Amino acid sequence: MKTSFLAHSRTLFTISTLSTLCRRNGAANWLLLVLLPILAACGEPATPEDAAAAPVAEQVTTHEWKMITSWPKNLPALGTAPEEFAQRVARMSNGRLQIRVYGANELVGGLEVFDAVSQGVAEMGHSGAYYWQGKIAATPFFSSIPFGLTGSEQDAWLSFGGGNELWRELYEPFGLIPVRGGNTGTQMFGWFKREINSLEDLQGLKMRIPSLGGEVFRRIGGTPVTMQASDVFNALQTGLLDAAEFVSPYNDLAIGYHEVADYYYYPGWHEPGSTVEAIINQAAFDSLTPDLQEILLAATEAMNQSLHEELIARNNEALRVLVEEHGVQLRRLPDEVLIELKRISEQVIEELAASDPAAARIYESWREFRADVMNYREIAEEAFIEARRLPAD
Numbered sequence: 001m002k003t004s005f006l007a008h009s010r011t012l013f014t015i016s017t018l019s020t021l022c023r024r025n026g027a028a029n030w031l032l033l034v035l036l037p038i039l040a041a042c043g044e045p046a047t048p049e050d051a052a053a054a055p056v057a058e059q060v061t062t063h064e065w066k067m068i069t070s071w072p073k074n075l076p077a078l079g080t081a082p083e084e085f086a087q088r089v090a091r092m093s094n095g096r097l098q099i100r101v102y103g104a105n106e107l108v109g110g111l112e113v114f115d116a117v118s119q120g121v122a123e124m125g126h127s128g129a130y131y132w133q134g135k136i137a138a139t140p141f142f143s144s145i146p147f148g149l150t151g152s153e154q155d156a157w158l159s160f161g162g163g164n165e166l167w168r169e170l171y172e173p174f175g176l177i178p179v180r181g182g183n184t185g186t187q188m189f190g191w192f193k194r195e196i197n198s199l200e201d202l203q204g205l206k207m208r209i210p211s212l213g214g215e216v217f218r219r220i221g222g223t224p225v226t227m228q229a230s231d232v233f234n235a236l237q238t239g240l241l242d243a244a245e246f247v248s249p250y251n252d253l254a255i256g257y258h259e260v261a262d263y264y265y266y267p268g269w270h271e272p273g274s275t276v277e278a279i280i281n282q283a284a285f286d287s288l289t290p291d292l293q294e295i296l297l298a299a300t301e302a303m304n305q306s307l308h309e310e311l312i313a314r315n316n317e318a319l320r321v322l323v324e325e326h327g328v329q330l331r332r333l334p335d336e337v338l339i340e341l342k343r344i345s346e347q348v349i350e351e352l353a354a355s356d357p358a359a360a361r362i363y364e365s366w367r368e369f370r371a372d373v374m375n376y377r378e379i380a381e382e383a384f385i386e387a388r389r390l391p392a393d
């Protein structure tokens with residue numbers, strides 16, 4: 001923390017400026033005679049006590065924060081969003097809050113973000129809540145649930161369905177404030193070295209797939225692995241992994257998975273709209289003035305929106321490059337595979353809710369919200385999307 005002094009400025013008409021104005025406007029000199037003593041009185045303290053109390057300088061505190069992330073430094077979208085966030089905070093705060101962003105492994109490993117921010121190693125983190133499921137069972141609700149909510153639905157649940165309040169309650173014992181810092185939208189199922197035509201084809205595969213999606217994968221006979229993104233490419237290349245999911249074409253192209261796996265499967269049933277979390281150390285947050293706190297929270301909201309929109313805007317062109325320029329084989333999972341994955345997903349979610357009181361409360365809120373939002377979605381977006389596909393003539 002640094003302390004500096006900003007000179008307190010005050011605006012006064014100078015005598016010459018006032019004289020000029022009077023002459024230009026044809027005002028009588030008596031106006032000058034009346035105003036001069038008043039201005040002189042305003043400019044000088046009346047007594048020594050007034051002089052002592054007068055605010056000659058305003059103390060400004062500058063904060064220098066660290067923000068650690070789970071992503072390779074400057075990875076398009078996931079990695080660049082926190083950099084833009086830090087720049088926005090610096091501009092909004094006129095330099096009073098400076099945030100330096102670290103990629104995975106620069107300060108701590110990508111899967112150590114939660115503990116490091118909780119312990120004050122860094123003031124902020126940018127990661128995924130489901131990575132901490134081993135510590136807090138209910139965290140997947142604040143990333144994504146298999147066959148759950150899309151990106152905009154997840155945002156709506158957090159903002160208006162009680163999600164944000166439940167999330168804050170869940171992280172409070174760890175001295176952390178969680179807020180949303182991006183959404184990936186619907187992801188891809190991921191990268192495979194061979195075609196998947198049935199559930200049997202998934203059995204025996206070792207796949208990087210975290211959280212509840214990983215548990216579903218385990219129950220159909222696969223071996224799920226949770227691994228930070230920067231390690232996945234080598235693991236696929238060396239054969240440590242047979243398959244891997246990460247995000248969607250824009251991020252996946254940047255990492256280069258197409259160089260080590262030929263088949264790219266969709267839909268991302270396991271992550272239909274993952275929130276990317278921004279976590280703030282509570283004590284660090286409390287040390288900020290109320291205006292800096294508001295700036296920080298407003299900037300995370302801006303990051304949340306822009307990351308989601310960036311991926312929506314860039315994914316299709318990245319997919320075109322993958323397919324047309326790199327010869328990637330794009331495949332949809334067969335319906336019979338999806339039906340079984342969905343059946344098992346529902347079981348996994350129910351079991352999670354039954355195993356943990358906090359997860360049970362959150363599940364109740366989330367499940368009710370999903371039922372509501374799905375009902376109107378069918379009437380609005382889904383019906384419209386079907387209509388948009390109709391022939392024009």
Ligand code: CA
Nearest residue numbers: 245246247271
């Ligand atoms: Ca993913």
